[in-house]
Amino acid sequence: MRGTLLYIGQRLVLIAVTTVLVSSIVFLLLHQIPGNAFLNETRQTPQALAAELHRYGLDLPLQSQYVNWVQGVLHGNLGESLVNRQVKITPLLVRETSVSATVGFFALLVTVGLGLLLGVVAALRQNTWIDYLASSTAVVGYSIPSFVIAIFGLLVFGHYLYLWTQGTFYYVPGWGKLEQIPVPALALGLPYASYVARLTRASMLETIRTDYVRTAWAKGLKARVVVVRHALRNALIPVVTILGPLITGIITGSVVIENIFGIPGLGKEFVTSILARDYNIVIGVFTFYAALVGLANLTVDVIYPILDPRIRY
Amino acid sequence: MQDLKVQFFVSGGTVNAVDGVSFEIDRGEIVGIVGESGSGKTMTALSLLRLIPEPGRITNGRILYGEKDVAQMTDEEIREFRGNEIAMIFQDPMTSLNPVLRIGFQVEEAMIAHQRFSNKQAKERVVPMLQRVRIPAAKDRVRDYPHQFSGGMRQRAMIAMGVSNEPSLLIADEPTTALDVTVQASIIELIRDLSRELRASVILITHNMALVASLCNRVIVMYAGRIVEQGPTRAIFKNPQHPYTWSLLRSMPRVDEKEKERLISIKGLPPDLGKMPPGCKFHPRCKFRVDRCFTEEPPLDEVDPGQRARCWVLMKNIANPEAQAQT
Ligand SMILES: Nc1ncnc2c1ncn2[C@@H]1O[C@H](COP(=O)(O)OP(=O)(O)O)[C@@H](O)[C@H]1O
Numbered sequence: 275m276r277g278t279l280l281y282i283g284q285r286l287v288l289i290a291v292t293t294v295l296v297s298s299i300v301f302l303l304l305h306q307i308p309g310n311a312f313l314n315e316t317r318q319t320p321q322a323l324a325a326e327l328h329r330y331g332l333d334l335p336l337q338s339q340y341v342n343w344v345q346g347v348l349h350g351n352l353g354e355s356l357v358n359r360q361v362k363i364t365p366l367l368v369r370e371t372s373v374s375a376t377v378g379f380f381a382l383l384v385t386v387g388l389g390l391l392l393g394v395v396a397a398l399r400q401n402t403w404i405d406y407l408a409s410s411t412a413v414v415g416y417s418i419p420s421f422v423i424a425i426f427g428l429l430v431f432g433h434y435l436y437l438w439t440q441g442t443f444y445y446v447p448g449w450g451k452l453e454q455i456p457v458p459a460l461a462l463g464l465p466y467a468s469y470v471a472r473l474t475r476a477s478m479l480e481t482i483r484t485d486y487v488r489t490a491w492a493k494g495l496k497a498r499v500v501v502v503r504h505a506l507r508n509a510l511i512p513v514v515t516i517l518g519p520l521i522t523g524i525i526t527g528s529v530v531i532e533n534i535f536g537i538p539g540l541g542k543e544f545v546t547s548i549l550a551r552d553y554n555i556v557i558g559v560f561t562f563y564a565a566l567v568g569l570a571n572l573t574v575d576v577i578y579p580i581l582d583p584r585i586r587y
Numbered sequence: 588m589q590d591l592k593v594q595f596f597v598s599g600g601t602v603n604a605v606d607g608v609s610f611e612i613d614r615g616e617i618v619g620i621v622g623e624s625g626s627g628k629t630m631t632a633l634s635l636l637r638l639i640p641e642p643g644r645i646t647n648g649r650i651l652y653g654e655k656d657v658a659q660m661t662d663e664e665i666r667e668f669r670g671n672e673i674a675m676i677f678q679d680p681m682t683s684l685n686p687v688l689r690i691g692f693q694v695e696e697a698m699i700a701h702q703r704f705s706n707k708q709a710k711e712r713v714v715p716m717l718q719r720v721r722i723p724a725a726k727d728r729v730r731d732y733p734h735q736f737s738g739g740m741r742q743r744a745m746i747a748m749g750v751s752n753e754p755s756l757l758i759a760d761e762p763t764t765a766l767d768v769t770v771q772a773s774i775i776e777l778i779r780d781l782s783r784e785l786r787a788s789v790i791l792i793t794h795n796m797a798l799v800a801s802l803c804n805r806v807i808v809m810y811a812g813r814i815v816e817q818g819p820t821r822a823i824f825k826n827p828q829h830p831y832t833w834s835l836l837r838s839m840p841r842v843d844e845k846e847k848e849r850l851i852s853i854k855g856l857p858p859d860l861g862k863m864p865p866g867c868k869f870h871p872r873c874k875f876r877v878d879r880c881f882t883e884e885p886p887l888d889e890v891d892p893g894q895r896a897r898c899w900v901l902m903k904n905i906a907n908p909e910a911q912a913q914t
C-alpha cells in the first residue's frame with residue numbers, strides 16, 4: 275500500500291514536469307510565429323497597440339516572458355485570453371475540460387463496453403457466423419475514421435431521422451442535454467471499440483484454452499462463472515494495457531469530433547483559439563492535454579495491479 | 588468405461604488419441620495408468636469428466652458411473668458431476684491455478700459450485716481444507732495468490748480443491764512430474780492418505796513405475812491410445828506379458844540390480860497417431876515380433892485371472908527374453 279502511494283506520488287511529479295515541459299515547448303514555438311492577436315483589431319494606433327502589448331507583458335524580452343509564463347503554470351495560472359479581455363484561461367479550460375470529459379467518458383464506455391462484448395461473443399462462438407459477423411464488423415469499424423462516422427451520424431440524426439427523433443440527438447445551439455451525447459460519443463468511440471474487440475477476442479481465445487480454465491470446468495463451476503471470472507478476468511489484462519494509448523486517442527480524436535458537433539469542449543476551444551491567434555489559450559490547451567494524458571495513463575497503471583496481482587509497485 | 592474412443596479432427600486427418608479403451612474402477616481402489624507421453628492417458632482421464640478439448644471429441648463408448656452414462660448427461664448434470672463425484676488434479680500446478688484469484692477463494696468456489704455445502708460452510712471449510720493438505724500457516728496463506736506459493740504448495744492447493752467436495756474418484760494426472768524431487772514423495776503420500784480418509788478411488792497417471800508398485804492395486808499400461816496390458820500390480824510386476832510392459836519394467840532402475848548395462852531402454856519413438864502402423868501398434872519397436880504382428884492387431888485377451896495383454900506372443904512364451912532384447 276505504501277509502495278503504491280509512493281509510486282503514485284512519483285508519477286504525479288513526473289506528470290507535472292512533463293506538463294511544464296510541453297507547455298514550455300509550445301510557448302517557445304508559438305513565439306516564433308510572426309504576428310499577434312491584435313493584428314486584426316480595427317482603427318489601431320501604434321500607441322494603442324503598444325499599450326495592449328504592455329498590458330499582457332508581450333513587450334518584455336522573451337526570457338522574462340518565459341519565466342513569467344512558467345511561474346504562472348506552476349501556480350496553475352495560465353494567464354488571460356488575448357482576445358476576450360479579462361477572461362482567465364484556467365477556469366475557462368477547466369469548464370471546457372469537464373464538457374470534453376463527459377463526452378470522452380461516454381466514448382470510453384462505448385469503446386470498452388461494445389469492444390468487450392463483441393470480442394467475448396466472437397471468441398466464445400469462434401468460427402461460427404456470429405464470430406465472422408462480429409469480427410468483420412470490428413474490421414469495418416476500425417477502418418472508418420471517426421470523423422466519417424461523425425458526419426454519417428449527423429446525416430442520419432440531423433437529416434433523415436430528424437423529424438422522427440424530433441431533433442433530440444442533433445446538436446442544437448447550446449450544449450448540456452444528455453441526449454446530445456450518444457451520437458458524438460459513438461463517433462468517437464467506435465473505431466477504438468473495434469480495436470478493443472479484436473484484442474479481446476484474441477486474448478479470450480488464449481485464456482479459454484489455459485490450464486486454469488480447464489481446472490475451473492473440472493471443478494464444476496457454471497459456464498458463466500468460468501467465462502467471466504476465469505477466462506475474461508485474465509483476458510482483460512492485455513486489454514487494459516492498451517487503455518492508456520486508447521484514452522490518448524480519444525482525447526486527440528475529440529478535437530475533430532467537438533468541432534463537427536459544435537461541442538464547447540477543450541477541442542473546440544483549441545481550434546477557435548488558433549484561428550484567433552489567442553496564443554495564451556493555445557498554450558493553455560496544450561498544457562491541459564499534457565496533464566490529461568498523463569493522468570489517464572496513471573489511472574490505467576493504478577488499475578492494472580488490481581487486475582493482475584502479480585504486478586506490484 | 589467401455590470401448591472409449593477419442594478422436595481429434597485436425598486439418599490433415601483424424602487422430603485417434605484413445606481407441607477402444609475399457610476398464611473398471613472399484614470403490615476405494617487405486618489404479619495406475621502408465622505409458623509414454625502421447626499414449627492417451629490424459630485424454631482417457633479427461634473423458635471421464637467430458638473435458639476433451641477442441642478439436643477432440645468422444646466418438647464412441649460409454650462411461651458409466653454407477654448407473655449413469657457420463658456421455659449422455661445434460662450440461663447441468665455434467666456440471667454438478669464434475670468436481671463433486673470425480674475430481675481431477677492436473678500435471679502442472681504452475682498453470683492450473685488461476686493467477687488472479689486468491690488461493691482460498693479458488694478452494695471456496697469449488698465447494699460453492701455444488702450443493703454439498705452452504706456458502707457459509709464453504710467459507711468456513713477453506714482453512715481446514717488447506718490445513719488438511721498440510722499447507723503450513725494455512726490461516727495466513729488463504730489470501731495469497733498462486734504466484735506467492737511454491738510448486739509443491741500449489742499442488743497441495745489443487746488437491747485441497749479436488750477433495751473439498753469429498754469426491755468418490757480422484758484422478759491425479761502426473762501430479763508430481765512438474766515438481767521438485769524433494770516434494771514428490773510428500774505429495775504422493777498426501778494423495779494416498781486423503782483417498783483413504785475419504786474412502787475414494789484414485790486413478791494415478793504416472794511415468795514412475797516405482798510409484799505404481801508402491802501405491803496401486805491395479806495397473807493399466809497404455810500404448811498408442813490403447814490398453815496393451817492390465818492387471819493386478821503384483822502380477823504385472825512379476826510376470827509382465829506384453830513386451831512393452833516388460834521393457835518399461837526393465838528400463839526401471841532397481842536397487843537389487845547389480846550390472847548397470849542390464850538396464851534396457853526402449854528404442855525408437857511411439858507411432859504418430861495420425862499414421863498408425865498396421866498390425867500390432869508396437870511392432871516397429873518390438874524385439875519379439877513374429878510375422879503375424881505386422882498385419883493383424885492382437886486382441887486384449889486374458890492371460891491369467893485378472894490379467895490381460897494385447898500380444899500374439901506373450902512374454903511367458905519367450906525362453907530367454909534378456910538375451911533376445913540385447914540383440
Ligand atoms: N489439441 C490436439 N490436437 C490434436 N491431437 C491432440 C491434441 N491433444 C492431444 N492430441 C493427441 O492425443 C494424444 C494423447 O494425448 P495425451 O492423452 O495428452 O497423452 P498422455 O497424457 O498419455 O501423454 C496425443 O498423442 C496427440 O496425438
Ligand code: SF4
Nearest residue numbers: 867870873880898899
Ligand atoms: S503382438 Fe507382436 S509386435 Fe506386438 S507386442 Fe506382441 S510380439 Fe510385439
Ligand SMILES: [Mg+2]
Nearest residue numbers: 625628629760
Ligand atoms: Mg498427459
